[in-house]
Amino acid sequence: MGRVTDKLPPTVWVLISAAFVIAMGYGLIAPVLPLFAQDMAADVFPDAEITATTVVVSAFAVFRLLWATPAGSLVSRLGEKNIYITGVLVVGASTALTAFAENYWQLLVFRSLGGVGSVMFTVAAMGLLIKISPRHMRGRISALYGAMFLIGNMVGPVLGGVLAGFGYRVPFLFYAFSLLVAAVVMAVWMPSFSPGKGGKHSAIAPMGLREAFRDRAYVANLPGLLAHGWTNFGVRVSLVPLFVAFAVSREAWVAGAAMAVFAVGNALALPFSSRFADRGGRKPMIVLGAIVAGVFTAVLGFATGYVAVFLLCLLAGIGTGMFNPAAQAVVADVVGHERPAGKVIASTQMITDIGSIVGPMAMGLVVDLTNYGIAFLISGLILIFGAVAWIGTPDTIDRTRD
Template sequence: MPLFRRSASATGAAGGTREKAVLSPIPRDIKVLIAAAFVIALGYGIVAPVLPQFAASFDVGVAAASIIVSVFAFMRLVFAPAGGALVGKWGERRVYLVGLLIVAISTGACAVAQDYWQLLLFRGLGGAGSTMFTVSAAALILRLAPPDSRGRVSGAYASTFLMGGILGPVVGGLLAGFGLRMPFVVYAVALLIAAAVVAIMLKKPSAATGDEVAVPEPMDLREALADPGYRAAVVSAFANGWATFGVRMALIPLFAAAVLGAGPETAGLALAVFAVGNALALTFSGRLSDSVGRRPLVIAGLVVAGLSIAAIGFTDSIPLFVAASVTAGFGSGLLGPAQQAAVADIIGSSRSGGKVLAVFQMATDGGAIIGPVLAGALADRIGYDWAFAVTGAVALAAALLWKLFGRETLAKPAQPDG
């Protein structure tokens, strides 16, 4: 499929034709994966509000109930290398479906758990399955996306996931009225439906296209780490996990209560407007990274997010707190698609990137786990202003690394003849 098609509709002054770049259409298989991502994110959001309460219903303390939330992310982190290896061995499509089924079965098992330890085991298994379909979905999308549309595809995938994540808690809160087990049942059924849709609609590659009959040759991790663009992407993924997935979720509610004297509704508002800012940036950041390049969008996103998150710790009023939150979300929306597209550029369309993507995901998950712990310790000892300032500094340091050492991965289009 040509990346740029010749258009005769535009004429020059001399009456001849000139070249007009036309973006390649998004393949149907990617649209199937994007639709499945919405169902997955919706279901994850459905169980999120009730999971700690369900764990606490087994007569355990706050710490034990929190571990139920953390074990999912922990298992994603430790199982990521195995998930990446499976993608290289079995192919993306098979690993995606198996991972989806594991999460569906483990979620259904959570609904019938009889004690805390059963719930902990089943939730941990779900984290392992989540890594399998996350890594394989990323590998499929990044391999199937036309090179001139990788940013646009990454933006569409992120937007769909964001929408599901926003709507999910609302649906979950309503379902909780039927009992704390009901959201798990609904999520499990939704995952089974998503798996069936993907199995039917996602094309089964032939030997000519690779995957299950002829698995594409995997990219060697050492080769990826030798690329300054990939090294910069791993660092920025860690910083993004620390700031936007870790500290934002863990410290913003505590900051709102301890410093601003506000209730949970203010913390919820801050998290919601972060999502609004993120969604606003995602409407154009993917397309922009396909035209101006990945590097400028990554750097801009890290700078905007870093400065905004650092500013949160110095706010003394709710309007400033909310404004900083929405700006941080905007920066995260600038960063995400460009960063994903940069990794896709490095892997290319002809190879499987299971292990390479697994390390990239591990960097994000590692930041999301380490960030709240270190920032929380800083908040306890020297204050929230330092906790948020150090978090912002991590993002700014990643931006500086991209500026000094990261390379532009977007290939320039071939110039037309004549």
């Protein structure tokens, strides 16, 4: 029997290096985009500027959703590396155009087009992670990949808030440049995996959605992924900067700091949660993480002052850091690395994207009609439901021990 090693494959380091560069660039615009959009939305929709602002944020995810299935098919046909690089370059071009948007409608169009490229490289990245990750290290590799995004998201918002002092357009140009760097990293150092050409498993039929939906763990995982998209990719990105500007300070660096503190909480949880997910099980981390993130998100909208807002963001980040590696590992457990599964992987991304689309728009409307407290309370309860969905469903950890 071959010796099991804990040494990470070199391809993992290539992928996570690109992830860091992308995340840092994304973090640059995270605290700035809602404020940039709000300034333009106020001229067009003076009585519903919050809703109009969240539409700009959600439009990116709408196009991710629309292109998720085509992206999965393209990955299966052309290979993960090619689609990853193409997607990154598309987002880079969209971001550069966003920097030069002159009105609300241009901003909406340019930001929307970035969603096409985003889902291409996201689905490709998930496919690469599944292919290059040994079964006994899925939780840790998923966490490490996520950690690079988190570190980038810690550095990016703070730097983005500082750069915004030179104008809201400057962070977008830096983001476009970082995406070009990520594309070069992948092109030079990531080997190609040619789909269906002489591979060991080229004759094995792909996993289809019908088969995936017969898996209880796959189905139980979906509400949590929906809630994760709703709250952490949607509401947190679109409403937290606006809430901070409303309740604490309108200076861009404060919103950036709140988002960075959330990322710090993620990073603090990852070393423990990823190892526990690989050794103790996926389900405990998913359930506990969703509850912790849900509770502290639910009360965020009632906080006032720097200390309370930053502390709640930190604690919600810890919960998310517990949830995410285990939830991603469940997807890998269900799919396995032996069979093509582009459509199944894309479908999980679609669920997250649906949350990130509906969440900001729905909660933006709630804010316009009521207040931030109700919006964050609803979002926190949705996260908690992601834990409830796992009741009675077996863990998938045993599938890695065959």
